[in-house]
Amino acid sequence: MFLTHLECSECAREHAADRLQGVCTACGMPLAARYDLAAAGRALGRGEIAARRGGMWRFAEVLPARSAKEVVSLGEGSTPLLELPRLAAELGLARLSLKDESQNPTGSFKARGMSAAVTMAKALGARGLAAPSAGNAGGALAAYGARAGLPVLLVMPEDAPLANRIEAEVCGAEVELVAGTIADCGRRVAERAPAEGLFDLSTLKEPYRVEGKKTMGYELAEELGWELPDVILYPTGGGTGLVGMAKAFDELRALGWIDPHAPAPRMVAVQATGCAPVVTAFHAGAEACEAPAEAHTIAAGLRVPKAIGDRWMLRVLRASSGTAVAVDDAALLAGARRLARAEGVFAAPEAGALVAALDELSASGFLAGSERVVLFDTGTGIKYLDCFGA
Numbered sequence: 042m043f044l045t046h047l048e049c050s051e052c053a054r055e056h057a058a059d060r061l062q063g064v065c066t067a068c069g070m071p072l073a074a075r076y077d078l079a080a081a082g083r084a085l086g087r088g089e090i091a092a093r094r095g096g097m098w099r100f101a102e103v104l105p106a107r108s109a110k111e112v113v114s115l116g117e118g119s120t121p122l123l124e125l126p127r128l129a130a131e132l133g134l135a136r137l138s139l140k141d142e143s144q145n146p147t148g149s150f151k152a153r154g155m156s157a158a159v160t161m162a163k164a165l166g167a168r169g170l171a172a173p174s175a176g177n178a179g180g181a182l183a184a185y186g187a188r189a190g191l192p193v194l195l196v197m198p199e200d201a202p203l204a205n206r207i208e209a210e211v212c213g214a215e216v217e218l219v220a221g222t223i224a225d226c227g228r229r230v231a232e233r234a235p236a237e238g239l240f241d242l243s244t245l246k247e248p249y250r251v252e253g254k255k256t257m258g259y260e261l262a263e264e265l266g267w268e269l270p271d272v273i274l275y276p277t278g279g280g281t282g283l284v285g286m287a288k289a290f291d292e293l294r295a296l297g298w299i300d301p302h303a304p305a306p307r308m309v310a311v312q313a314t315g316c317a318p319v320v321t322a323f324h325a326g327a328e329a330c331e332a333p334a335e336a337h338t339i340a341a342g343l344r345v346p347k348a349i350g351d352r353w354m355l356r357v358l359r360a361s362s363g364t365a366v367a368v369d370d371a372a373l374l375a376g377a378r379r380l381a382r383a384e385g386v387f388a389a390p391e392a393g394a395l396v397a398a399l400d401e402l403s404a405s406g407f408l409a410g411s412e413r414v415v416l417f418d419t420g421t422g423i424k425y426l427d428c429f430g431a
């Protein structure tokens with residue numbers, strides 16, 4: 042176990058990692074887990090990883106669990122990186138691939154984050170778990186909470202996809218519905234969780250969901266022969282996927298597993314025009330996001346008006362020479378249909394947004410066409426039948 046401490050992503054204050062921690066007690070911003078990466082790199086050579094059994098916990102030396110026994114897992118990780126030759130040809134791109142996160146337990150990449158966060162919450166003594174969710178995070182928390190034998194409270198907007206609500210209830214979670222967005226749900230969790238002795242697993246309000254999600258970055262490097270792609274497109278809501286992958290790339294350099302001088306992939310945040318605070322802030326040159334007056338999109342995972350990790354996300358986009366793009370709901374649904382018809386992957390509308398964004402990025406000249414581009418299919422389309430139905 043090489044976890045040494047937690048560090049605030051904004052003020053760099055250090056916090057102990059041996060007890061339950063939420064956000065930084067000094068400034069209220071997200072905490073990041075820090076490891077002794079030099080020692081971890083000596084303990085685990087990248088060649089040994091392939092010999093281990095599948096799943097994200099293969100990367101145990103750079104994950105927070107103190108023993109294999111305490112890991113709460115449903116077999117998450119080791120998702121395939123699929124080449125998309127037909128779509129690439131249609132779009133005039135040389136190399137286009139898709140990391141298919143829909144093949145995770147509960148049908149989305151949220152499984153990775155919840156596996157890590159629920160593992161640590163339970164190990165550090167939490168007796169119950171709570172989170173706001175507009176979609177897949179709720180289903181994943183309900184499943185991992187059940188797996189851990191801990192009660193779960195979910196607060197969801199009334200318009201959360203039915204599949205996520207039913208999944209959560211079937212897994213035994215208490216689901217409270219609230220009129221409003223995920224921000225209103227977050228306020229309700231902040232009221233109820235302390236009163237009822239539940240640990241708050243809201244996005245970036247505890248340090249370990251990011252640790253699970255960063256394994257997407259480790260797997261990507263591994264699958265590309267310990268090289269990184271030129272460009273990554275990510276459907277961005279709360280931003281854990283984006284900051285998690287950037288963290289992984291920094292750690293991979295410190296571990297000596299990738300060339301320390303290799304340029305970081307240019308990270309592209311894709312949002313829906315009805316809720317695009319990161320896109321607006323990025324192009325305005327702002328350091329933080331402002332919540333749009335009204336947030337609406339059928340892509341539930343993108344309906345995040347104000348993310349606590351907004352500054353961290355914007356730094357990642359700028360440091361990687363990336364950008365941010367918004368597409369409307371009709372375009373993101375069309376993108377999902379196009380991906381499914383061309384390549385047989387039935388993705389969530391959030392991931393459909395990436396296909397729509399590719400057109401814009403080519404038109405604007407951000408993509409020359411020769412780059413190696415990776416899309417993240419963050420969730421399965423099966424949970425959004427109401428969006429695709431007649």
Ligand SMILES: *Cc1c(COP(=O)(O)O)cnc(C)c1O
Pocket residue numbers: 149151176177178244276277278279280281282283342343389391392419420421
């Ligand atoms: C949660 C979610 C997102 C957004 O992910 P963040 O890490 O919160 O930015 C994107 N797509 C799907 C399908 C999701 O469930």
